[in-house]
Amino acid sequence: MAHAELARELTHEARPYHHGDLSRALILAGRRILEKEGPAALSLRAVAREAGVSPAAPYHHFKDKGDLLAAVASEGWQELGEAIVKARGEAADARHGLNEIGFAYVTFARANPNLYRLMYDTACDQEDMPDHAKDESSGWGQVRASLLAVGMDPGNELELKLATIAAWCAAHGVAEMVGFKEFGPLKQALGGEAALVRAILDHLGIYARHVRHEPSA
Amino acid sequence: MAHAELARELTHEARPYHHGDLSRALILAGRRILEKEGPAALSLRAVAREAGVSPAAPYHHFKDKGDLLAAVASEGWQELGEAIVKARGEAADARHGLNEIGFAYVTFARANPNLYRLMYDTACDQEDMPDHAKDESSGWGQVRASLLAVGMDPGNELELKLATIAAWCAAHGVAEMVGFKEFGPLKQALGGEAALVRAILDHLGIYARHVRHEPSA
DNA sequence: GCCGGAATGTGAACGGTGTCAAGATAATCT
DNA sequence: AGATTATCTTGACACCGTTCACATTCCGGC
Numbered sequence: 001m002a003h004a005e006l007a008r009e010l011t012h013e014a015r016p017y018h019h020g021d022l023s024r025a026l027i028l029a030g031r032r033i034l035e036k037e038g039p040a041a042l043s044l045r046a047v048a049r050e051a052g053v054s055p056a057a058p059y060h061h062f063k064d065k066g067d068l069l070a071a072v073a074s075e076g077w078q079e080l081g082e083a084i085v086k087a088r089g090e091a092a093d094a095r096h097g098l099n100e101i102g103f104a105y106v107t108f109a110r111a112n113p114n115l116y117r118l119m120y121d122t123a124c125d126q127e128d129m130p131d132h133a134k135d136e137s138s139g140w141g142q143v144r145a146s147l148l149a150v151g152m153d154p155g156n157e158l159e160l161k162l163a164t165i166a167a168w169c170a171a172h173g174v175a176e177m178v179g180f181k182e183f184g185p186l187k188q189a190l191g192g193e194a195a196l197v198r199a200i201l202d203h204l205g206i207y208a209r210h211v212r213h214e215p216s217a
Numbered sequence: 218m219a220h221a222e223l224a225r226e227l228t229h230e231a232r233p234y235h236h237g238d239l240s241r242a243l244i245l246a247g248r249r250i251l252e253k254e255g256p257a258a259l260s261l262r263a264v265a266r267e268a269g270v271s272p273a274a275p276y277h278h279f280k281d282k283g284d285l286l287a288a289v290a291s292e293g294w295q296e297l298g299e300a301i302v303k304a305r306g307e308a309a310d311a312r313h314g315l316n317e318i319g320f321a322y323v324t325f326a327r328a329n330p331n332l333y334r335l336m337y338d339t340a341c342d343q344e345d346m347p348d349h350a351k352d353e354s355s356g357w358g359q360v361r362a363s364l365l366a367v368g369m370d371p372g373n374e375l376e377l378k379l380a381t382i383a384a385w386c387a388a389h390g391v392a393e394m395v396g397f398k399e400f401g402p403l404k405q406a407l408g409g410e411a412a413l414v415r416a417i418l419d420h421l422g423i424y425a426r427h428v429r430h431e432p433s434a
Numbered sequence: 435g436c437c438g439g440a441a442t443g444t445g446a447a448c449g450g451t452g453t454c455a456a457g458a459t460a461a462t463c464t
Numbered sequence: 465a466g467a468t469t470a471t472c473t474t475g476a477c478a479c480c481g482t483t484c485a486c487a488t489t490c491c492g493g494c
Binding site for chain 2: 120123124126127158161162163165166168169170171172173174176177178179180181183186189199200203204
Binding site: 260261262263272273276281282 | 479480481482483484
């Protein structure tokens, strides 16, 4: 599809009446605008313009502006989930798994700050978490699995939930606060933002505090 | 001023040409709308309407919509600061001081979620923190003082800063996450949101982990 | 006391936005 | 092929932030 678009552009050919895959194009355009021009520029009309389509066209694919943004956010959650899975997979052992999950979470949020903001916003007024935040391969499931792998009692459901929530809160907090300009000097002193993030996560200690008994592996 | 307004309304008297204290009225109106009707309804025109004034009037008191919102946020920070000071003052001893600061922070944010969001937003793109976040009586200063009172080494500036940031991150994270509808059952199981907040903060442990040597008091 | 400037209000206007209804165009199914 | 459905456009509406020219009021110097 991207080929066809490019070819059309190069040959000054007009876009056909039917776009082909507008909803995807709209999501991509939305994300591009959000990243490169900020949330203030993210208007439905701008997205339509970016996709080369009239301002009313999106309404055939999304019921709302909010609906489109929710779709953008949803892709974000998916990517974040994948990043977390990858990070856990690459961790040396279960103990480091939790650390790497937290770091991957923050890293993603900091690499796409506007997207992450949108993700959080839409997650806020949703009745439930997005579906892909619930199964085993999601961030939630990964944290839970890591906590188990690290020696937490699988029988104590409440404690397990609390630990998961706590870890999530910590990651969210760090992700949103570490960008403050105020912390510039501290970052520099530590040798970059990643170092500061690791230091704060370490300090928060959430990712290590459940390692009481040696992990089974 | 409120008296005069009420009297005027009751006697069907027209508002005098000059409002008297419009900028304050605008800030209050903004906050009221934000709280009661949500951020989407918070338009400059709506604020002006609420204050009984033309849409252009605010521009004599604030350069921007953003400028007004910044003023609203600033009052929020002030209140939050006061709440923290109060909480620390009421704590039984230094050790509980940190806990109570964290709890007060989250409590304020949860009692005024939209305001807190606005506060965070405006703090984000500010070059520095608002001034009242810097002196001794601010939240930052209070956390720092509590950490010192609890036995942290005053000479280790870096560690002190890290601990303060970590505490702040934790509080922010909890404040923003604990409202998720997903956690409704857990709240109920624990006996209310406050209990969940305390449990998470406990679990995060940031507020206790620096109590190594017995506090001097 | 008055008068002129500064402060504070109004109204109308501009371009931009989300959204919808009516009509045009293309793809698809029978 | 003809009818149905999906998709896109045009035009409109109300609302938004912002500005400009103008009106009203307050206040300090004569």
